[in-house]
Amino acid sequence: MDIEASLKGHRRAIEAVADLAPAIHQAADLLTRTFEGGGRVYACGNGGSAADAQHFAAELTGRFQADRPGFPAIALTTDTSALTSIGNDYGFERVFARQLESLGRSGDTLLALSTSGYSPNVAAAVASAAERGMNTIGLLGRDGGPLATAVDLPLVVGVDATARIQEAHILILHLLCEAFEGDPA
Numbered sequence: 001m002d003i004e005a006s007l008k009g010h011r012r013a014i015e016a017v018a019d020l021a022p023a024i025h026q027a028a029d030l031l032t033r034t035f036e037g038g039g040r041v042y043a044c045g046n047g048g049s050a051a052d053a054q055h056f057a058a059e060l061t062g063r064f065q066a067d068r069p070g071f072p073a074i075a076l077t078t079d080t081s082a083l084t085s086i087g088n089d090y091g092f093e094r095v096f097a098r099q100l101e102s103l104g105r106s107g108d109t110l111l112a113l114s115t116s117g118y119s120p121n122v123a124a125a126v127a128s129a130a131e132r133g134m135n136t137i138g139l140l141g142r143d144g145g146p147l148a149t150a151v152d153l154p155l156v157v158g159v160d161a162t163a164r165i166q167e168a169h170i171l172i173l174h175l176l177c178e179a180f181e182g183d184p185a
């Protein structure tokens with residue numbers, strides 16, 4: 001383990017977020033328009049990105065730092081009955097897409113998280129969202145993979161290490177929360 005090298009990689013990933021500032025503003029505007037139009041935000045991803053999807057949805061329905069009305073945000077990664085039945089009956093690739101076939105409406109927004117941009121179940125969710133007239137935002141890494149061109153608004157943290165990309169994704173999610181609540185003290 002080379003902590004200094006990892007910290008250097010972390011700093012590089014965090015600095016890459018600064019280049020994404022215009023896209024982060026666009027994502028905040030899209031989420032705002034979704035809520036103002038009566039829509040919902042869905043989030044999905046695998047592994048650490050599943051945790052990030054849940055983290056973000058919890059901060060929108062609960063709160064980030066300030067008291068304010070909750071926003072309708074749902075992580076597609078939390079219902080083990082849905083995940084196991086859809087996975088068992090239709091295949092793991094459909095676990096998020098099938099939920100959107102049931103829940104997603106035109107005007108809703110999907111936040112798709114994938115550090116590689118290659119996860120088939122996240123790609124299927126984006127395709128399902130697009131079919132229903134939903135907006136799609138991608139929190140991606142490396143070169144964004146096929147998801148970079150599949151989503152309406154790609155935010156690509158252009159470094160290679162999965163962990164470092166996830167650390168930058170968490171920062172982006174918190175910046176999006178700040179767009180709804182103002183800057184932290």
Ligand SMILES: O=C(CO)[C@@H](O)[C@H](O)[C@H](O)[C@H](O)COP(=O)(O)O
Nearest residue numbers: 046047048049114115116119162163
């Ligand atoms: O958290 C980590 C690594 O930091 C892992 O659980 C990681 O999220 C998993 O390998 C995922 O399956 C990776 O998927 P993706 O980011 O390529 O879409």
Ligand SMILES: [Zn+2]
Nearest residue numbers: 047048163166
């Ligand atoms: Zn991890």
